[in-house]
Amino acid sequence: MGAAPKAIEPAETQVPRRQFLMWLSSVGVVGSALAAIFSTFVFMKPRATYGQPNRFRIGRPEEFPTGARIAIDTKRVCIVRDGDKLAAISTTCTHLGCIVAPSATGFHCPCHGSQFDVDGNVTGGPAPKALPWYLVTITPSGELEVDKDTEIQMGTYLSV
Amino acid sequence: MSTEKKSLWKDLMDLPKNIYRSIFRNPLPASDRGRAATSFTNFFLHIQPVRVNKRTLRPSYTMGLGLISFFLFVILAVTGVLLMFYYVPSTTQAYDRMLDLRSSVAFGVILRNMHRWAAHAMVAVVFLHMCRVFLTGSYKAPREFNWNIGVGLFLLTLFSSFTGYLLPWDQLAFWAITVGTSIAGYAPLIGHQLQFLLLGDATVGQEALLRFYVLHVVVLPIALVLLVAVHFWRIRKDGGLARPEPSELPAPAAVVAPAGEVVAALPARRFAIQGLVKGPLVKVGTLDDDTVFSWPNLLIAELFVLLLTVAGLMAVSLFFNAPLEHPVNVMHPPNPAKAPWYFLGLQEQVSYSAFWGGVGVPAIELLLLVLVPYIDRSKEGVGRWFARQRVWANTLFLTFVLVNIVLIVIGTFFRGANWQFVSPF
Ligand code: HEM
Ligand code: FES
Numbered sequence: 001m002g003a004a005p006k007a008i009e010p011a012e013t014q015v016p017r018r019q020f021l022m023w024l025s026s027v028g029v030v031g032s033a034l035a036a037i038f039s040t041f042v043f044m045k046p047r048a049t050y051g052q053p054n055r056f057r058i059g060r061p062e063e064f065p066t067g068a069r070i071a072i073d074t075k076r077v078c079i080v081r082d083g084d085k086l087a088a089i090s091t092t093c094t095h096l097g098c099i100v101a102p103s104a105t106g107f108h109c110p111c112h113g114s115q116f117d118v119d120g121n122v123t124g125g126p127a128p129k130a131l132p133w134y135l136v137t138i139t140p141s142g143e144l145e146v147d148k149d150t151e152i153q154m155g156t157y158l159s160v
Numbered sequence: 161m162s163t164e165k166k167s168l169w170k171d172l173m174d175l176p177k178n179i180y181r182s183i184f185r186n187p188l189p190a191s192d193r194g195r196a197a198t199s200f201t202n203f204f205l206h207i208q209p210v211r212v213n214k215r216t217l218r219p220s221y222t223m224g225l226g227l228i229s230f231f232l233f234v235i236l237a238v239t240g241v242l243l244m245f246y247y248v249p250s251t252t253q254a255y256d257r258m259l260d261l262r263s264s265v266a267f268g269v270i271l272r273n274m275h276r277w278a279a280h281a282m283v284a285v286v287f288l289h290m291c292r293v294f295l296t297g298s299y300k301a302p303r304e305f306n307w308n309i310g311v312g313l314f315l316l317t318l319f320s321s322f323t324g325y326l327l328p329w330d331q332l333a334f335w336a337i338t339v340g341t342s343i344a345g346y347a348p349l350i351g352h353q354l355q356f357l358l359l360g361d362a363t364v365g366q367e368a369l370l371r372f373y374v375l376h377v378v379v380l381p382i383a384l385v386l387l388v389a390v391h392f393w394r395i396r397k398d399g400g401l402a403r404p405e406p407s408e409l410p411a412p413a414a415v416v417a418p419a420g421e422v423v424a425a426l427p428a429r430r431f432a433i434q435g436l437v438k439g440p441l442v443k444v445g446t447l448d449d450d451t452v453f454s455w456p457n458l459l460i461a462e463l464f465v466l467l468l469t470v471a472g473l474m475a476v477s478l479f480f481n482a483p484l485e486h487p488v489n490v491m492h493p494p495n496p497a498k499a500p501w502y503f504l505g506l507q508e509q510v511s512y513s514a515f516w517g518g519v520g521v522p523a524i525e526l527l528l529l530v531l532v533p534y535i536d537r538s539k540e541g542v543g544r545w546f547a548r549q550r551v552w553a554n555t556l557f558l559t560f561v562l563v564n565i566v567l568i569v570i571g572t573f574f575r576g577a578n579w580q581f582v583s584p585f
Contacts, residue, residue, distance in 0.1 A: 041357070044357055045353075045356065045357055046360050046361070046367065049360070049361045049362065049367065050361070050365075050366065050367060051361040051362065051363065051365045051366070051367065052362075052363075054362070073490075073491040074490070074491070076363075092363075095342070095510075095514070096338070096339040096342040096343065096497070096507075096510070097338045097339065097341075097342040097345075097363075098335070098338065098339075098493040098497055099490075099491065099493055110493050110494075110495040110496075110497075110577075110578070111335075111339070111493050111494075111495060111496055111497040111579070112496055112497070112511060112578060112579035113496075113577075113578025113579050113580065125578075125579075126510065126511040126512075126514070126579065128514040128515075
């Protein structure tokens with residue numbers, strides 16, 4: 001705009017300009033609406049949860065004798081120990097979220113009968129995938145700490 | 161000043177009458193003109209047309225299913241608000257408040273029963289209403305959009321019922337919601353985000369209870385009210401309930417417009433009626449003889465349906481108590497854990513294939529529901545049950561309905577411990 005003083009019919013210049021402004025304001029309005037929807041979802045998604053912490057201590061290695069498979073239902077993990085190898089396996093069923101219980105052959109879900117072997121592999125029932133394993137570390141004070149935010153490869157043990 | 165005194169006395173004597181007149185502008189109608197005026201000068205009645213087609217009023221045509229849905233919704237709103245006076249959405253208090261309703265709140269049991277049974281009934285009736293709309297071909301142009309408003313209402317109804325299910329915070333509630341939200345978790349990409357957003361945490365707990373409560377008592381009811389309003393508005397603007405084309409019916413009566421003016425220029429009959437009562441009259445009878453005045457014909461029919469709905473619900477609520485199991489024990493899932501009955505078909509499907517059962521098939525079914533009025537463009541067989549021209553569409557739809565009902569029945573009655581097949585007999 002604002003260049004040569006050509007004699008242009010006002011009507012010709014004005015229609016595109018109006019259209020442009022119309023377009024611009026539509027983009028603004030639609031954009032703000034989308035941003036508002038998006039921020040609502042961001043707001044709705046909690047940054048910190050008030051429930052159980054996902055990192056917690058479960059006691060000293062001595063409390064889990066070799067061969068033990070001890071399910072801690074409140075934390076939804078099962079601590080397994082075999083010699084000096086120790087691991088934490090999830091006890092939340094991968095089917096629809098019930099709590100699985102240790103059984104002679106591995107794990108068994110009471111809700112719809114999924115079966116898992118001792119490592120958490122599905123051996124029967126509707127569960128679609130294996131039970132995840134979680135990272136276990138030893139704190140400086142010598143306690144075991146489970147981190148449910150970090151899944152590790154099945155069969156990765158902590159040496160104690 | 162005797163005249164003034166006299167008129168003051170007269171005004172006093174007329175007070176009740178004047179108050180009544182200020183509220184109800186028309187005396188009880190004695191003429192057709194009065195019947196029309198009664199309909200469109202009253203806020204609640206003007207939602208309805210002045211005249212309705214006789215076919216619309218036949219109980220065997222709509223079976224009043226849409227109306228029953230609406231009345232159940234009203235009952236749910238009223239009983240729900242009353243329950244809110246005693247309910248606390250807290251994991252430590254909710255269950256005790258349920259017990260209080262039983263032991264120390266006057267009419268607590270009956271209110272809770274009515275709310276619970278009306279919620280179940282609404283899911284069923286809304287679904288049946290959808291079936292009636294489909295089987296009478298009433299989703300076709302120009303009603304495509306209203307059909308989809310209806311699909312939205314169906315989803316909102318399901319979701320309202322689902323969010324309410326958690327609130328008693330008993331074992332049934334807890335595990336049904338655990339299972340139900342896990343089904344949502346199977347959605348690709350967004351599944352886990354969705355589940356987390358819904359629960360506000362990794363598992364069902366205080367956050368989930370609060371979220372479900374807010375959705376259940378504020379967000380979803382407001383959305384429902386809005387969509388119901390649009391639904392009703394569209395019914396009128398789409399020309400009332402669907403009817404067969406005039407050509408499919410015996411000789412139609414010619415529409416005679418009254419002496420010139422506005423009316424003649426407007427296409428649809430309903431405008432003509434409004435113009436009619438204002439302008440010089442022609443004989444109403446010649447206008448259209450397969451319609452009758454809404455006052456009192458439609459109104460009586462509606463009140464009758466309301467009465468039946470309330471009576472039926474009261475009867476059930478007097479004899480059957482809404483279930484309340486043991487308080488939540490996070491460590492002891494019941495075996496088998498079941499979602500609410502309307503999701504048991506889904507849960508049954510999920511036990512065959514997590515992805516297809518929980519996400520793939522439902523998404524395709526929903527998409528088909530949304531698209532059906534845009535795919536099926538034929539104008540034939542509208543406004544009649546099981547019209548011969550619609551045999552294919554109806555057969556397909558009924559198959560889809562039956563499959564879902566069978567799945568729900570299997571999930572409800574034939575699945576026992578470990579989701580093994582059991583016989584209920
Ligand atoms: C909260 C739920 C709903 C309420 C309160 C409701 C209410 C109503 C009412 C009162 C009518 C008048 C006719 C009748 O009673 O059958 C109606 C008609 C209609 N409804 Fe619904 N409805 C609901 C859900 C649905 C659903 C789920 C669908 C379909 C997916 C649907 C589609 C329609 C259509 C297309 C009509 C017009 C039918 C015709 O022209 O014959 N509605 N609705
Ligand atoms: S939740 Fe474990 S089998 Fe269904």
